Amino acid sequence: MLTFLALASVLLLGIVPERSQAIVIYTGWERHGLVGSDIRLSCSFFSWRWTSEDVTFSWTYRPDGSRDSISIFHYTGGVPYVDNKGPFRDRLEFVGNPGRRDGSILIKNLDFSDNGTFTCDAKNPPDIVGRPSSVRVLVFETVPIQAGVITGAIIGVVLGLLVLIVVIYYLMRFLVARRVFSLSVSKHGKKKKEGPQQRQIKV
Amino acid sequence: MLLLLLGIIFLHVAALVLLFVSTIVSVWVSGDAGSSDLWRNCTTDSLGPDCNPASTGEWIQAVQAVMILSIIFSCLSLVLFFCQLFTLQKGGRFFLTGTFQILASLFVMSGTIIYTVMSPEWVNGNYSFGYSYILAWVAFPLALVSGLIYVILRKRE
Numbered sequence: 276m277l278t279f280l281a282l283a284s285v286l287l288l289g290i291v292p293e294r295s296q297a298i299v300i301y302t303g304w305e306r307h308g309l310v311g312s313d314i315r316l317s318c319s320f321f322s323w324r325w326t327s328e329d330v331t332f333s334w335t336y337r338p339d340g341s342r343d344s345i346s347i348f349h350y351t352g353g354v355p356y357v358d359n360k361g362p363f364r365d366r367l368e369f370v371g372n373p374g375r376r377d378g379s380i381l382i383k384n385l386d387f388s389d390n391g392t393f394t395c396d397a398k399n400p401p402d403i404v405g406r407p408s409s410v411r412v413l414v415f416e417t418v419p420i421q422a423g424v425i426t427g428a429i430i431g432v433v434l435g436l437l438v439l440i441v442v443i444y445y446l447m448r449f450l451v452a453r454r455v456f457s458l459s460v461s462k463h464g465k466k467k468k469e470g471p472q473q474r475q476i477k478v
Numbered sequence: 479m480l481l482l483l484l485g486i487i488f489l490h491v492a493a494l495v496l497l498f499v500s501t502i503v504s505v506w507v508s509g510d511a512g513s514s515d516l517w518r519n520c521t522t523d524s525l526g527p528d529c530n531p532a533s534t535g536e537w538i539q540a541v542q543a544v545m546i547l548s549i550i551f552s553c554l555s556l557v558l559f560f561c562q563l564f565t566l567q568k569g570g571r572f573f574l575t576g577t578f579q580i581l582a583s584l585f586v587m588s589g590t591i592i593y594t595v596m597s598p599e600w601v602n603g604n605y606s607f608g609y610s611y612i613l614a615w616v617a618f619p620l621a622l623v624s625g626l627i628y629v630i631l632r633k634r635e
Contacts (some may be wrong), residue, residue, distance in 0.1 A: 297525055304530045408527050425536050429543035434550070 298322045298405035302395050305411045307419055308385045316410055318395035322402045328353070331398045332371065332378030336363070347393075348380055362388065372377065385414050405442040413473040479634065486631070489624045490559070490579070496617035497586065501545045502577045503606035505608035507601045511608050513608060516593075524634065537596045540560050541589045545614070552621060555579040559628070572628040579625030586618045 289391040299321040308314040318332060331351045337344035347358040348367060355369035363382060378397055382389065389412060396407035504515035512521035516538065520529040532538055555578035562572050590611070
């Protein structure tokens with residue numbers, strides 16, 4: 276039974292249709308960095324094939340406003356080759372693990388001129404058809420607002436106001452009711468005190 | 479009487495469903511090269527759709543927040559309607575329900591207005607507005623009318 280299942284799964288894997296054999300590359304969408312800090316650009320891929328020994332990663336850089344891109348990193352044949360002539364010489368370091376399909380690079384000492392789009396292209400022979408993925412790097416002097424912070428803040432403020440209004444409304448009702456109650460108690464109490472006095476005078 | 483009740487509930491639920499669909503599915507602009515939403519931009523090429531999260535601008539986040547708030551307020555107003563249906567005195571008006579529903583419609587209105595005004599900045603020139611955008615604009619008068627009906631309605635036996 277088990278051998279039958281194993282055979283069936285191997286056969287099915289072999290007949291995998293052409294469409295699903297595209298390699299899918301993941302990088303971030305946008306990365307924010309502070310001037311002078313280091314930034315890690317991650318790149319990983321999904322492939323139906325086992326990770327081959329000829330796996331390659333390559334990073335290219337296109338500055339903001341320019342239409343040309345230059346190649347800044349290439350990993351092939353088990354050896355990483357970093358930029359030694361361009362804008363990233365001595366600032367680029369390979370921190371990925373190709374065996375685990377990770378082709379991340381580290382850029383040190385960010386500068387405003389590093390604003391641009393970094394594209395990662397990975398190939399896992401024979402799985403080579405795929406769309407390179409790009410990550411946009413934005414360099415700031417101070418940390419900008421993250422996605423979703425403003426959304427959450429607006430929702431939180433409005434709901435908080437709602438809860439506050441409800442609480443205040445019930446508090447007012449409670450206070451007013453208590454005041455009315457204490458007033459009626461004091462009136463009732465006065466009547467009780469006068470009662471026995473009157474009786475004494477009468478007697 | 480029962481018919482009136484059913485009609486009001488149907489109107490309210492219709493507005494709520496429109497709000498949900500327009501916020502979640504959210505094909506706010508679309509063109510032949512892809513579509514763009516409140517939450518992500520998708521472009522279609524030979525390998526299939528490629529989606530990326532929307533930009534982190536302040537205004538798109540404001541539109542997201544306002545649409546979610548309108549859904550929350552509309553749901554709250556539906557719950558309040560059922561509460562008030564059983565606890566209100568005879569002859570009373572559904573003020574609270576109507577207020578929440580009108581607030582929800584105002585939120586939808588401001589969300590769609592912000593999106594319309596800021597859309598030249600966000601989307602490609604040759605994209606046109608998609609069906610979720612139209613659904614949001616339809617949900618606004620529906621919710622407004624529903625809220626006004628609640629404010630005018632009096633509870634009979």
